[in-house]
Amino acid sequence: MSGQTIIVVGAGAAALSLAAAMPPSYQVIVITKKSANDSNSTLAQGGIATSILAEDTSYSHIEDTLYAGCGHNHFDIVKGAITDGKRLVQELIKHHFPFDVDNDGNLELGKEGAHSINRILHAGGDATGRMLIQYLLKQLGEHVILKEYETAADLWVENGRCTGVWTKDSAGKTHLRKADHVVIAAGGCGHLFQINTNNRSVTSDGLSLAYRAGAELTDLEFVQFHPTLLISDGVSYGLVSEAVRGEGAVLINQNGQPVMEGVHPLKDLAPRDIVARVLHQKQTEGARLFLDIRNISNFESRFPTISSLCEKAGIPIEEGQIPVSPGMHFLMGGVSVNKWGETTVPNLYVIGESACTGFHGANRLASNSLLECLVFGRRAAERIQSKKNLPVVNKKLHNPEEVVFAVPESTLEDIQKKMTKFVSIVRTAPELLKMKNWLEQLPVQIINVKEITNEQLELSHVWQTAKLMTQSALLRTESRGGHYRSDFPVKEDAIWKGKQIIHSVDGIKIRKNEGIGDHAIVQA
Numbered sequence: 001m002s003g004q005t006i007i008v009v010g011a012g013a014a015a016l017s018l019a020a021a022m023p024p025s026y027q028v029i030v031i032t033k034k035s036a037n038d039s040n041s042t043l044a045q046g047g048i049a050t051s052i053l054a055e056d057t058s059y060s061h062i063e064d065t066l067y068a069g070c071g072h073n074h075f076d077i078v079k080g081a082i083t084d085g086k087r088l089v090q091e092l093i094k095h096h097f098p099f100d101v102d103n104d105g106n107l108e109l110g111k112e113g114a115h116s117i118n119r120i121l122h123a124g125g126d127a128t129g130r131m132l133i134q135y136l137l138k139q140l141g142e143h144v145i146l147k148e149y150e151t152a153a154d155l156w157v158e159n160g161r162c163t164g165v166w167t168k169d170s171a172g173k174t175h176l177r178k179a180d181h182v183v184i185a186a187g188g189c190g191h192l193f194q195i196n197t198n199n200r201s202v203t204s205d206g207l208s209l210a211y212r213a214g215a216e217l218t219d220l221e222f223v224q225f226h227p228t229l230l231i232s233d234g235v236s237y238g239l240v241s242e243a244v245r246g247e248g249a250v251l252i253n254q255n256g257q258p259v260m261e262g263v264h265p266l267k268d269l270a271p272r273d274i275v276a277r278v279l280h281q282k283q284t285e286g287a288r289l290f291l292d293i294r295n296i297s298n299f300e301s302r303f304p305t306i307s308s309l310c311e312k313a314g315i316p317i318e319e320g321q322i323p324v325s326p327g328m329h330f331l332m333g334g335v336s337v338n339k340w341g342e343t344t345v346p347n348l349y350v351i352g353e354s355a356c357t358g359f360h361g362a363n364r365l366a367s368n369s370l371l372e373c374l375v376f377g378r379r380a381a382e383r384i385q386s387k388k389n390l391p392v393v394n395k396k397l398h399n400p401e402e403v404v405f406a407v408p409e410s411t412l413e414d415i416q417k418k419m420t421k422f423v424s425i426v427r428t429a430p431e432l433l434k435m436k437n438w439l440e441q442l443p444v445q446i447i448n449v450k451e452i453t454n455e456q457l458e459l460s461h462v463w464q465t466a467k468l469m470t471q472s473a474l475l476r477t478e479s480r481g482g483h484y485r486s487d488f489p490v491k492e493d494a495i496w497k498g499k500q501i502i503h504s505v506d507g508i509k510i511r512k513n514e515g516i517g518d519h520a521i522v523q524a
């Protein structure tokens, strides 16, 4: 009997895959600020990438991941995640996870940007994330307590180690929940930007909690803008999966001309950063953009989620054109962790999109993120079990009035609008500087954890993360993957290869990471 308590912040695929892997000798408390269905994982449409076909290999999947990642992936992490991920997907298949199959019972495999072969397993057509969350929730034993509508406000660090989480329940009451290990799996930071694909609850909380606790954050300049959000009359209705282009849809302008023709050999299935930039450029020139889906005969059965988004937006699918525009989708950077999800703060783990493992490099390969959640959720669970029982947690009372937040005198909408204007798909020094100065000069109110509202907490987190992201984007004087500077439009390998911009409460530093960069690829 370990008798240890693990607190998990977040309830997406990484959180639940860890919780499902912890044996009953541990008490696992999963805290999520909305319902268990409110996560980016639930919204994941594309699927899970792994090599299945006889003519496919993990080696090829690794190569595609490195190509998409633009020379900024950590090679050993990529290799390990792809090989371990394949084993975990095979486990899901063995346990009858309902991946879609054809009439002969063979797995249906989709294709997405920068994949050299069909290797995306999907479920419910385009509802893979939702089905994975439902599946994982069913795996949780009685030793896992799910606390919905409870917000993690701050981490508690004692004697240099993370020993708990300050939370606020749905009635606004403050608690200090003590734990032997704390795991953050709270998603990325989609709501730093006006137009995004993320669940409304994803406001960079995980990044901000870890930063405040003393952990290092890195690669925050690498932001993935998904090329195709369904946008009608300026309103975003959500993601139109890249899998739609994998089934043959083509990006066109208002005159029906294909916009990716002649731009990249993979055309509509070029890496996301490239497609998003082309669409952004076309829009700047006044074009309106659509996905031409006329050659997908089974659109509604293959993409039921997207079909219902179209219905909500009043877009008739039978007309064969879905209006699209790029928007913030995924953060490649995050809290620096090792292959086990361990941060620089003892007993604090970070997994999923909140973490930066080096797997995604400067631009994530499509459908590698649910894979990452499975791998790093399982690994963190194993690591925690390998740790010896720790000394009994100090029971002294702590004063919540000393736990304080700087809340800017602004609004979430205002920060989002400015981030979208100045720190978006195309960046320049004068605009980044303007943003940095504006963020830094905002007056702040200091509010303690008992008094602060959930809205003020989100505003504080978003403001903090926006400042760090803007500083990183200003510092990286090159273009690579999801970070494009029109004043430094090429990869500057001589200066930046393998370098990471690291933030901690002690300040910013640039550090060379020996694991990042070109490595001899050996057959996996």
Ligand code: SIN
Pocket: 044, 045, 046, 047, 112, 240, 241, 242, 243, 365, 366, 367, 368, 369
């Ligand atoms: C998509 O379905 O296009 C998104 C999948 C992903 O982000 O991996």
